[in-house]
Amino acid sequence: MQPESRLDYAAPRDRAPRPGPGGARVLVFFVVNVEEWGIDRPMPRQVLSAPTAAAVLPDLPNWAWHEYGMRVGFWRILRACEALGIRPTLSVNGRVCEAYPRIVEAAHAAGWEFMGHGFRQVPIHLVEDQHAMVRDTVAAIARVTGAPPVGWLGPGLTQTLETTDILAAHGIRYCADWVVDDVPVPIQTAHGPIWSMPYSVELNDIPMIMIQHHRAEELQERSLAQLDRLLEESEEEGCKVMGLAVHPYISGVPHRIGVLERTLEMIAARPDVVFAQGREILKWWEAA
Numbered sequence: 001m002q003p004e005s006r007l008d009y010a011a012p013r014d015r016a017p018r019p020g021p022g023g024a025r026v027l028v029f030f031v032v033n034v035e036e037w038g039i040d041r042p043m044p045r046q047v048l049s050a051p052t053a054a055a056v057l058p059d060l061p062n063w064a065w066h067e068y069g070m071r072v073g074f075w076r077i078l079r080a081c082e083a084l085g086i087r088p089t090l091s092v093n094g095r096v097c098e099a100y101p102r103i104v105e106a107a108h109a110a111g112w113e114f115m116g117h118g119f120r121q122v123p124i125h126l127v128e129d130q131h132a133m134v135r136d137t138v139a140a141i142a143r144v145t146g147a148p149p150v151g152w153l154g155p156g157l158t159q160t161l162e163t164t165d166i167l168a169a170h171g172i173r174y175c176a177d178w179v180v181d182d183v184p185v186p187i188q189t190a191h192g193p194i195w196s197m198p199y200s201v202e203l204n205d206i207p208m209i210m211i212q213h214h215r216a217e218e219l220q221e222r223s224l225a226q227l228d229r230l231l232e233e234s235e236e237e238g239c240k241v242m243g244l245a246v247h248p249y250i251s252g253v254p255h256r257i258g259v260l261e262r263t264l265e266m267i268a269a270r271p272d273v274v275f276a277q278g279r280e281i282l283k284w285w286e287a288a
Contacts, residue, residue, distance in 0.1 A: 001161065002161065003161075003178075006164065006187045006188045007180065007185065007186075007196075008185075008186070013237070015237070017236065017237055017239075018183075018239055019238065020238075020274070021274070021276075022274070024272055025231055025239055025240070025272040026227060026231055026234060026242055026270075026272065026273045026274075027242070027273075027276040027280075027281055027284075028241075028242050028244060028274065028276065029176075029241055029243045029277075030089065030244050031088060031153070031243065032074075032077055032089070032248070033092075033245060033246070033247045034070065034090060034092050034096050034100070034117075035066070035092075035247075036096050036100070036120055036121060037063055037067070038095075038120065039060070041122070042055070043059045044066075045066075045210060046062045047062060048061045048062060067249075068249060069250070069253075070103065070249075073251070073252020073257075074103055075252075076252045077246065077248055077251065077257070077260070078106060078110065080257065080264060082110065084264055084268050086268065087111045087113070087275070088112055088113075088275075089115050090104075090107045092115065093118055093120055093121055094116070094137035094138075094141065095120050095140070098140065104144045113280075114145050115149055115151035115152060116137045116138060116149045116152045117153050117155060118155040119133045119137045123155060124155065124158040124163055125158060125160055130162065130163060131166055134170045134172070135170060137149075138171065150174060150282065151172065151175070151282075152175045152177070153199065154177050157176075157177045157199070159177055164187055164194070165189045165190040165191065168190070169190075173282060174194060174195040174279075174281075174282050175197065177196075177199070178196035179201055179243070180196060182230060182242075183239075183240060183285070184282065195285065197281065199243040200243035203219075203223055203243060204244075204246075205246045205247055205251045205256075209250055210250060216255065216259040216260075219251070219263055220262060220263040224266060224267070227242060227267060227270065231270070231272065244267075
């Protein structure tokens with residue numbers, strides 16, 4: 001089924017406004033992405049190209065760039081969240097549960113939600129058996145948390161035309177790959193509808209910093225600008241959802257973590273704004 005056939009069109013002015021939980025006008029869906037970058041395959045991203053731009057394996061410098069985030073950067077982000085009482089959604093490769101048990105144990109102990117992010121950090125298009133990949137990811141998360149995840153974000157937001165049906169078949173109830181609205185909207189599948197969850201490809205440190213090459217301060221400026229406009233629109237259109245996404249190897253480094261800390265502090269200080277996990281947003285939206 002083509003993507004446009006899975007979604008009904010609805011303009012904001014044509015929808016009945018929904019009040020947010022506890023009177024909130026904007027729910028911030030804050031996502032921390034943790035991934036497993038195996039040294040035996042090309043790195044998902046590069047910060048340093050090889051001399052003469054030759055493709056090389058093993059790609060040690062770019063593997064180590066990411067590994068720093070898992071060894072150090074993650075813990076800075078965890079500390080920032082603990083200081084503000086924020087419990088993010090952890091977008092996690094199933095393989096991370098085996099390769100980095102200390103990280104998943106700490107996130108689970110802190111009350112973070114776990115959202116499936118593929119089994120390994122490779123595009124879904126390169127996965128030979130998607131059913132097995134989703135099944136293995138769900139099982140790996142359930143072993144850590146005691147319950148299967150209800151949410152999903154594909155590596156790089158990748159999907160084939162069949163992926164959404166496969167996710168629904170394995171019990172996934174929301175998917176963040178469909179960045180099409182400021183509120184959850186239903187996506188039709190062969191196994192009944194699931195919900196899109198407003199993620200972000202622009203309030204996201206990968207495109208913002210590594211692709212568009214902005215300074216770290218762009219994260220703060222862009223996040224607050226988006227928040228201001230969503231709060232304004234919520235007066236007439238009801239509660240909105242704002243996605244914000246970071247990666248430990250980018251936002252968790254010493255020269256950027258301060259900007260993330262200040263951004264989270266400024267968002268948390270705003271009235272009528274609440275940080276909410278994907279499963280919390282889903283529960284509110286289905287009940288509203």
